[in-house]
Amino acid sequence: MSDLETFRSETRSWLEANCPAEMRQPVRDEDDVYWGGRRAKFKNDAQKAWFEACLAKGYTVPAWPQAYGGAGLNAAEAKVLREEMARIGARPPLSSFGIWMLGPALLHFGTEGQKQRFLNEIARGEIRWCQGYSEPGSGSDLVSLQTFGEDHGDHWVVNGQKIWTSYADHCDWIFCLVRTDKADKYQGITFMLYDMASEGVTTKPILLISGNSPFCETFFDNVSVPKSYGEDCPAYVGQINRGWDVAKYLLGHEREMISGAGGGDRTAAIGSAMTRAAAKTGDEVDPVLRAELAMFDVDALAYSAMGEKFLDEIKVGKSHPAQPNMMKYVGTELNKRRHELMMAVGGSRGLEWDSEETEGGKAPRGWLRTKANSIEGGTSEVMLNVIAKRILDLPGA
Amino acid sequence: MPLYHNEDQAMLADTARGFIAEEGNIAKQLRHWRDRDCKDGFGHGLWKQMAEMGFTGMLVGEDDGGLGMGHVEAGIVLEEIGRNLTPSPFLTSSVLAATALQHGSADVKGRYLPGLIAGESVFAVAIDETAKHRPSRIATRAEESGNGFKLSGSKSFVVYGGSADMIVVAARTSGADDDAGGITLFAVPKDAAGMSHKGVRLVDSSMATHTKFDNVELDGDAVIGEIDGGRAVLDAMLMAGRVGAAAEGVGVARGAMDMTIDYLKQRKQFGKLIGEFQALQHRASHLYSEVEIARAVTIKAQQLLDAGSEQADLMTSVAKAKVAKTARLAVQEGVQMHGGIGMTDEYDIGLYMKRDRALAEFLGDAFFHANRVAELSGY
Ligand SMILES: Cc1cc2nc3c(=O)[nH]c(=O)nc-3n(C[C@H](O)[C@H](O)[C@H](O)COP(=O)(O)OP(=O)(O)OC[C@H]3O[C@@H](n4cnc5c(N)ncnc54)[C@H](O)[C@@H]3O)c2cc1C
Numbered sequence: 001m002s003d004l005e006t007f008r009s010e011t012r013s014w015l016e017a018n019c020p021a022e023m024r025q026p027v028r029d030e031d032d033v034y035w036g037g038r039r040a041k042f043k044n045d046a047q048k049a050w051f052e053a054c055l056a057k058g059y060t061v062p063a064w065p066q067a068y069g070g071a072g073l074n075a076a077e078a079k080v081l082r083e084e085m086a087r088i089g090a091r092p093p094l095s096s097f098g099i100w101m102l103g104p105a106l107l108h109f110g111t112e113g114q115k116q117r118f119l120n121e122i123a124r125g126e127i128r129w130c131q132g133y134s135e136p137g138s139g140s141d142l143v144s145l146q147t148f149g150e151d152h153g154d155h156w157v158v159n160g161q162k163i164w165t166s167y168a169d170h171c172d173w174i175f176c177l178v179r180t181d182k183a184d185k186y187q188g189i190t191f192m193l194y195d196m197a198s199e200g201v202t203t204k205p206i207l208l209i210s211g212n213s214p215f216c217e218t219f220f221d222n223v224s225v226p227k228s229y230g231e232d233c234p235a236y237v238g239q240i241n242r243g244w245d246v247a248k249y250l251l252g253h254e255r256e257m258i259s260g261a262g263g264g265d266r267t268a269a270i271g272s273a274m275t276r277a278a279a280k281t282g283d284e285v286d287p288v289l290r291a292e293l294a295m296f297d298v299d300a301l302a303y304s305a306m307g308e309k310f311l312d313e314i315k316v317g318k319s320h321p322a323q324p325n326m327m328k329y330v331g332t333e334l335n336k337r338r339h340e341l342m343m344a345v346g347g348s349r350g351l352e353w354d355s356e357e358t359e360g361g362k363a364p365r366g367w368l369r370t371k372a373n374s375i376e377g378g379t380s381e382v383m384l385n386v387i388a389k390r391i392l393d394l395p396g397a
Numbered sequence: 398m399p400l401y402h403n404e405d406q407a408m409l410a411d412t413a414r415g416f417i418a419e420e421g422n423i424a425k426q427l428r429h430w431r432d433r434d435c436k437d438g439f440g441h442g443l444w445k446q447m448a449e450m451g452f453t454g455m456l457v458g459e460d461d462g463g464l465g466m467g468h469v470e471a472g473i474v475l476e477e478i479g480r481n482l483t484p485s486p487f488l489t490s491s492v493l494a495a496t497a498l499q500h501g502s503a504d505v506k507g508r509y510l511p512g513l514i515a516g517e518s519v520f521a522v523a524i525d526e527t528a529k530h531r532p533s534r535i536a537t538r539a540e541e542s543g544n545g546f547k548l549s550g551s552k553s554f555v556v557y558g559g560s561a562d563m564i565v566v567a568a569r570t571s572g573a574d575d576d577a578g579g580i581t582l583f584a585v586p587k588d589a590a591g592m593s594h595k596g597v598r599l600v601d602s603s604m605a606t607h608t609k610f611d612n613v614e615l616d617g618d619a620v621i622g623e624i625d626g627g628r629a630v631l632d633a634m635l636m637a638g639r640v641g642a643a644a645e646g647v648g649v650a651r652g653a654m655d656m657t658i659d660y661l662k663q664r665k666q667f668g669k670l671i672g673e674f675q676a677l678q679h680r681a682s683h684l685y686s687e688v689e690i691a692r693a694v695t696i697k698a699q700q701l702l703d704a705g706s707e708q709a710d711l712m713t714s715v716a717k718a719k720v721a722k723t724a725r726l727a728v729q730e731g732v733q734m735h736g737g738i739g740m741t742d743e744y745d746i747g748l749y750m751k752r753d754r755a756l757a758e759f760l761g762d763a764f765f766h767a768n769r770v771a772e773l774s775g776y
């Protein structure tokens with residue numbers, strides 16, 4: 001057996017022994033996702049057991065180095081683990097913006113001290129991070145952001161407002177884009193890290209059309225941010241005034257994550273499941289709808305191959321650096337289409353907003369939530385602009 | 398296996414790209430033969446060169462004198478053929494017929510493969526009998542007669558049927574027209590008595606025939622594989638042909654797209670390069686995305702087929718459907734974004750549109766394969 005085959009069979013038995021049956025069910029609601037953090041609570045014993053088993057093995061962040069809480073898996077091993085987890089439908093043991101966004105940025109730009117501290121905290125699920133990018137006047141045109149950090153020698157005093165800050169009211173720390181030089185648009189932003197419990201930070205939840213409230217307006221009123229958290233551990237990533245480089249790098253990972261390229265249910269064929277679901281309620285799928293489901297499945301299955309190719313190429317540096325924008329564009333548009341079709345198949349049952357039978361309106365709320373996919377992390381239009389400019393090299397893009 | 402070309406495959410791609418761009422380009426082949434109203438529809442000189450390069454026998458096992466390569470490799474050549482709109486019997490002879498013949502007895506292989514590999518005999522395939530691809534229905538019949546068979550019926554859309562030396566024919570030896578079983582494949586010389594070919598030029602300038610069989614007498618050794626057991630051979634042949642057609646379609650899409658993106662960087666209107674208009678940029682970016690995806694799923698299907706995976710059939714239909722949709726988008730956007738010049742015969746973009754039309758129809762269009770994806774997925 002090759003090393004990789006050995007690894008696969010070991011992984012398979014380890015998952016068999018350690019992933020509880022409940023953790024192999026699809027995620028049904030927000031509580032099914034374990035986000036970690038100071039205030040985190042496990043929903044049930046299975047969630048806790050699964051998290052702890054993964055933690056011990058470094059599998060909350062399998063591809064990170066062991067020194068920072070990971071398992072140090074190489075690309076091929078990480079792919080095997082992903083495939084084996086997908087095979088049994090295992091949920092991620094820990095979800096967080098720390099894993100998807102800040103972590104990769106720190107691995108790339110962080111000092112050793114920052115990595116030791118922050119990456120380990122993320123891997124252990126101790127600190128839950130939120131993302132302070134967007135502002136009321138700066139959405140797609142993010143670089144125009146105004147939140148300002150005034151230099152006070154050993155610390156900054158930050159004033160301003162962020163918006164759409166996902167889970168800000170549940171998070172412990174924020175990675176935040178703060179203007180530190182008003183004269184230079186691109187080279188006047190610092191990528192700061194600070195505690196949401198700091199004096200002067202307030203959050204105000206925003207209710208979404210889905211009826212949920214996962215994000216907030218976030219206000220900074222004379223928040224004092226120290227420049228350093230100890231030796232080799234500055235409060236900013238990269239250099240002062242060069243936070244835009246970090247911000248862009250991180251957006252690449254964010255887009256990759258939102259694209260769903262890692263597989264999972266977003267890329268699977270839906271026609272058969274939808275047809276079975278309809279049959280359960282005595283309904284039939286109209287032939288024209290069936291045709292749309294089939295066309296969707298063609299696109300979704302093709303996209304899953306693209307996801308695999310994309311990840312394979314990233315690992316060996318073959319992928320175009322702007323490719324995550326393409327993945328994000330296609331993945332989110334597909335996900336919206338998928339939920340439109342699910343609503344179409346669901347009929348009037350899919351309209352029920354809070355009945356018990358519909359798990360509290362899971363379908364319509366989920367459908368509405370997907371509308372944000374092509375907005376959050378950069379809109380579809382912005383993705384198309386980036387492809388035109390960076391990949392197709394079109395003039396004036 | 399990672400979903401990109403390994404080193405050997407990348408080298409093959411370089412070679413194929415250079416060679417086909419040089420020898421198989423639109424001016425040298427497609428336009429050249431079209432403008433001379435060539436009855437064969439392709440150039441024998443180029444075919445000979447492709448044989449010398451080893452392309453013709455790529456999919457034939459080494460024991461049988463071929464290169465023993467897989468569908469990933471054949472796809473590499475086909476993508477370049479697609480990009481250059483190169484007329485050649487590669488898909489019918491070296492992919493479809495080569496796949497079928499390898500299911501034959503040692504005798505069949507020995508008789509036909511050397512000529513196929515050497516490029517000396519060209520093979521066509523006769524499967525469809527109506528205007529739409531429908532391999533589930535085979536009405537052409539071969540009745541046992543003496544030591545052999547008598548073949549009667551008709552086939553349509555036999556690409557290069559008029560210029561091929563041999564035709565692989567799917568016929569019914571038992572059962573009703575729509576039965577899965579009862580199929581037998583035959584290797585039939587094009588000039589066998591009782592056969593008639595009505596040559597037709599298709600929209601893309603390729604040549605095809607409506608072929609009629611009127612009690613065509615065949616020896617028993619014309620049979621490829623098992624009598625009545627031909628469905629498995631036909632399925633294998635179709636899968637190889639579809640994944641090959643998908644690869645060629647990716648080439649058509651990429652060729653049309655590249656040409657169009659170049660044009661956006663040259664043409665000025667309103668004092669600007671038209672590529673500066675966001676209305677066109679977004680459509681170009683969308684097209685790029687679709688083409689990348691179509692290519693990825695095609696390579697996935699090739700790999701699955703080479704690995705003998707159970708998933709290969711499903712992913713082949715996904716690839717064929719996805720590529721058909723994507724190449725269609727590429728040529729439509731291509732002509733539109735060229736403006737008036739895109740409508741002219743002199744300009745190549747319209748040739749891509751025509752080729753896509755014929756290629757997408759071959760072995761099942763996007764609708765056929767999307768329906769198949771649904772059926773294979775159980776709905
Ligand atoms: C569910 C959700 C969660 C989010 N979470 C976070 C978070 O945690 N942290 C954070 O900082 N932000 C977050 N965001 C904010 C998100 O990043 C912004 O909403 C996004 O960048 C778009 O900005 P905007 O809302 O201001 O829209 P605008 O930029 O005002 O865009 C409005 C419309 O104009 C279009 N448009 C804008 N510019 C162009 C252009 N140049 N060409 C063509 N069209 C253009 C857009 O595509 C869009 O359709 C979240 C958003 C959502 C919906």
Ligand SMILES: Cc1cc2nc3c(=O)[nH]c(=O)nc-3n(C[C@H](O)[C@H](O)[C@H](O)COP(=O)(O)OP(=O)(O)OC[C@H]3O[C@@H](n4cnc5c(N)ncnc54)[C@H](O)[C@@H]3O)c2cc1C
Pocket residue numbers: 664665666667671674676677733734735736737738740
């Ligand atoms: C069959 C045929 C018959 C014709 N007959 C006549 C005739 O009898 N008399 C006559 O005078 N003309 C005739 N025309 C010409 C026709 O009017 C032009 O082809 C048409 O106006 C487009 O101009 P163009 O071909 O230069 O394309 P271009 O203007 O170069 O356009 C190329 C592409 O760029 C796009 N584009 C251009 N500007 C913008 C913009 N600002 N924003 C977004 N996209 C843009 C276009 O939509 C197109 O997709 C004919 C054309 C055809 C095809």
